[in-house]
Amino acid sequence: MTPDNKQTKFLRWLFPLVCSIILVMMTPYTLADTPAAGKTVSPPPSVNLDYVVRANYSAMSIGGTSNIKWKQSGSEYATQSSARGNLVGQLLDTSSKGIIGTKGLKPSLFTEKRRNRDETRTTFDQDSKALKFSDSGESLFFSDGIQDQASIVWQLVSMARAQPENFTPGKKLTFMVSGRNRIDQWDFTIVDEITFLTSLGEIKAVHLIRTDKKGKTTEVWLAPDREWYPVKLVFFDKKGLRLEQIIKKITPG
Secondary structure, three states: OOHHHHHHHHHHHHHHHHHHHHOOOOOOOEEOOOOOOOOOOOOOOOEEEEEEEEEEEOOEEEEEEEEEEEEEEOOEEEEEEEEEEOOOEEEEEEEEEEEEEOOEEEEEEEEEEEOOOOOEEEEEEOOOOEEEEOOOOOEEEOOOOOEEOOOHHHHHHHHHHHOHHHOOOOOEEEEEEEOOOOEEEEEEEEEEEEEEEEOOEEEEEEEEEEEOOOOOEEEEEEEHHHOOEEEEEEEEOOOOOEEEEEEEEEEEO
16 A cells, blocks of 8 residues: 555545544533533634645544534524645545534434444434434433534533533532434533644633543643634544644624
8 A cells, every 4th residue: 555545545534533623523411510600601703714634643633624613693603613634635524403402412313424434314303302313323312512513612602601610620510411323421621721822822711621431532721812712623532643733713693
């Protein structure tokens, strides 16, 4: 196999993983301390976010781009994300839509389309509290507050905008998050606040981290001075894989 073929094969394996994890990225949320009084969420203005993606594994380093669109219209929301790998083009599209309740986003539909695979759909019936996976045909019941893998980051953003005092070092957040065929518990810890350099200049951001039972770690940076939009995301595991997504452009929606 030629080096180019090896890189193409690696890209096809890697970028769906990048986007599944990052874009990444519920029962009623819980905090280590009692939430402050007042509204619990404040969804951000509509926006179009462009990112540079870099993946490193062993001696190989590859690049790509990703895009997330967030749209809020009255009590409804919609978000779409896509990822493109250098050499292989479009790899993954995800979307989520639903309504905005008093405690946050309430998904009605989550979709995922991977390269060379059929689209999968997860539907949420918020009245009967039942969701259905098109991938398996299985139906499950859920509690108020469940998120999907596309809406979860916007739930975090909406919570941070309403109650920034709860996004200080040491605070913990717990969610149940649905993907295309199962529901998992996601536990985030707020670590610190840092300033780092991007193509947009220096950005101050609050750093959240999540590590699952298999030792895979996801980190998210939300920028208070930029509507709390996600400006950096990183994933790494014990095998040496590291995926980084950094904001390149923020366009009002």
